Amino acid sequence: MPRAFTPKVVTANDLLEGDVIYQTEDDRWSRDLSDAELITDEAHAQVRLLDAARQANKIVGAYLADAVAGENGPEPTHFREDFRRTGPSNYAHGKQENSPQPRA
Amino acid sequence: MYRYSEFDTAFLAERNRQFRAQVERRIDGSLTEDEFKPLRLMNGLYLQLHAYMLRVAIPYGTLSSAQMRQLAMLAEKWDKGYGHFTTRQNIQYNWPKLKDVPDMLDALAEVGMHAIQTSGNTIRNVTADHFAGAAADEVTDPRPYAELLRQWSTDHPEFQFMPRKFKIAITGSENDRAVIKAHDIGIQLVERDGVLGARVLVGGGLGRTPMIGKEITDFVAFDDLLAYLESIVSVWNQIGRRDNKYKARIKITVHENGIETIRAKVNERFLQVRPQFKGADMNLLEEIKGHFAAPAFREGSVASFESAYTTDPVFRSWVDTNIAPHKNADHAIVTISIKKHGATPGDATAEQMRVMADLAEEFAYDELRISHEQNVILPHVHKSDLPAIHARLKEYELATANIGLISDIIACPGMDYCALATARSIPVAQQIATRFDELKLEHDIGHLKIKISGCINACGHHHVGHIGILGLDRAGVENYQITLGGDGTETAAIGDRTGPGFAYDEIVPAVERIVDTYLDQRDSDEETFIETYRRVGMAPFKAALYPEAQANAA
Numbered sequence: 001m002p003r004a005f006t007p008k009v010v011t012a013n014d015l016l017e018g019d020v021i022y023q024t025e026d027d028r029w030s031r032d033l034s035d036a037e038l039i040t041d042e043a044h045a046q047v048r049l050l051d052a053a054r055q056a057n058k059i060v061g062a063y064l065a066d067a068v069a070g071e072n073g074p075e076p077t078h079f080r081e082d083f084r085r086t087g088p089s090n091y092a093h094g095k096q097e098n099s100p101q102p103r104a
Numbered sequence: 105m106y107r108y109s110e111f112d113t114a115f116l117a118e119r120n121r122q123f124r125a126q127v128e129r130r131i132d133g134s135l136t137e138d139e140f141k142p143l144r145l146m147n148g149l150y151l152q153l154h155a156y157m158l159r160v161a162i163p164y165g166t167l168s169s170a171q172m173r174q175l176a177m178l179a180e181k182w183d184k185g186y187g188h189f190t191t192r193q194n195i196q197y198n199w200p201k202l203k204d205v206p207d208m209l210d211a212l213a214e215v216g217m218h219a220i221q222t223s224g225n226t227i228r229n230v231t232a233d234h235f236a237g238a239a240a241d242e243v244t245d246p247r248p249y250a251e252l253l254r255q256w257s258t259d260h261p262e263f264q265f266m267p268r269k270f271k272i273a274i275t276g277s278e279n280d281r282a283v284i285k286a287h288d289i290g291i292q293l294v295e296r297d298g299v300l301g302a303r304v305l306v307g308g309g310l311g312r313t314p315m316i317g318k319e320i321t322d323f324v325a326f327d328d329l330l331a332y333l334e335s336i337v338s339v340w341n342q343i344g345r346r347d348n349k350y351k352a353r354i355k356i357t358v359h360e361n362g363i364e365t366i367r368a369k370v371n372e373r374f375l376q377v378r379p380q381f382k383g384a385d386m387n388l389l390e391e392i393k394g395h396f397a398a399p400a401f402r403e404g405s406v407a408s409f410e411s412a413y414t415t416d417p418v419f420r421s422w423v424d425t426n427i428a429p430h431k432n433a434d435h436a437i438v439t440i441s442i443k444k445h446g447a448t449p450g451d452a453t454a455e456q457m458r459v460m461a462d463l464a465e466e467f468a469y470d471e472l473r474i475s476h477e478q479n480v481i482l483p484h485v486h487k488s489d490l491p492a493i494h495a496r497l498k499e500y501e502l503a504t505a506n507i508g509l510i511s512d513i514i515a516c517p518g519m520d521y522c523a524l525a526t527a528r529s530i531p532v533a534q535q536i537a538t539r540f541d542e543l544k545l546e547h548d549i550g551h552l553k554i555k556i557s558g559c560i561n562a563c564g565h566h567h568v569g570h571i572g573i574l575g576l577d578r579a580g581v582e583n584y585q586i587t588l589g590g591d592g593t594e595t596a597a598i599g600d601r602t603g604p605g606f607a608y609d610e611i612v613p614a615v616e617r618i619v620d621t622y623l624d625q626r627d628s629d630e631e632t633f634i635e636t637y638r639r640v641g642m643a644p645f646k647a648a649l650y651p652e653a654q655a656n657a658a
Binding site: 013015016017018019020056057060061077078079080083084087088089090091093094095 | 132133199521531582
């Protein structure tokens, strides 16, 4: 039996800044995971990934990352995505510089 | 110190001009990422977890004060005020913006530095003994030869699209401080009957399949060395496996074919290659040697050093751990620890870089070195200057007396920065250092090398750590495997796995149990961790790490 589809967000890095970005429902790119479109349908996920891949002059390396619905929008399920939405743990650099997102 | 010729300068300017145009074409959409990626990697530019990362080569680990100041300038102007020194004598900037990178490369070129071949399937930055030219135990300074290798390998037309990356390390000493046995090619300069030459090792490497390098020849005279090395790379370039990335490194080629077969093929190839080398390389080497002439070591009394050593216990402790013997008896080699307890191993702020540059200019004949152990070295210091250097280092949190001790940890960037990582390394290193500093046990424990990698690629050299730690992702959770008994020196060995791994919050207590076991088992204060491990074996450590398994077996 194929594995059940788990919810996803489309994420990538910004071409110029290199930082982590997320695709929103209204086709913008947000720096904040909580703004991302949480995709619960597999076919729709593939379409949205293709939408992202077409924006090669703005973004790099789009992929689907697992996420779950949280109180304020999508939240990561894996620690790698938790780091990507926050920043490194040895300095308060990256996204946490501007908007603190305490790690669980 | 090597000074760029007109050719070097023009070559670099042209490469930087090309890359600037490539970046522009990527930004205006003329190049796709698939087209741009190999171009940016050729110039040391990665895209990591949170940002781009620029990896700059520090050839054979040698820097002038002007170069170090320029590295500080880059950190301040285009990064977040610091840089990260790596296990391959590079410096990495973790936060550059794409459009700034061409300016960064131009700024590096102003001081004769570049990021060429710090990535990709090419011959990477040639690393060397960080005590080269200063060590008391050296046959000859390996850096002129390393510079010849840099020039030979840079843009070498035959070696731009190899099966995989290729790493060369070189030393002039029997005591291996350059981990030559864990490199694709390891070179040890030796003298035989008055002729300088090299013993050559091949097929070492860490990563997924760790291997200790095997001797392919015990002696090649200098005249033939470059042709011989070209023959090795050429044979591998031809028969190395391109079908499987994980089997592409020369260590697998040597392992699968056997060292005898490889030696025979290299000797055969050498007959073809040798006539192409008509002595121009030796003329160039002679010229390069002139750039590396030893400074005129100053003479003077060392009485002030001896009196400070007697009266100042903090200074004495620093001298005992951070100073190594110099070939000139009145001089010393200073290792500056950039691993203050709790700090990120290998990171230096722009201010610290400038302080170290100032010290080099003022006291150390304008030379600095970067070690593969992620520290900075002043290779030539008159002993009478040591108290003043120590005083200045203290002001900038650079006087930690921990070289070779438990907190002198190698750690790769791990999941805090690296896109390939499977777990974090830096916070594990920070916590181990902090914990043993609190216990005030560090000097009692003595010589002990901990090396931490955040993935199987082993940038943190965990296989050759006395205690090696490998961070993995086990079902979505960080998990750390431990190896014991690894050794990165002339007695190189791959560590043995202790057993099942430990969770993130269990790894520091596990290291503590290992160290307690060592303190309990050692037969005297003089017996080091690695000696004890070799004498008593894995069993007592395993018993301490896995008490439940022992209880169940009983």
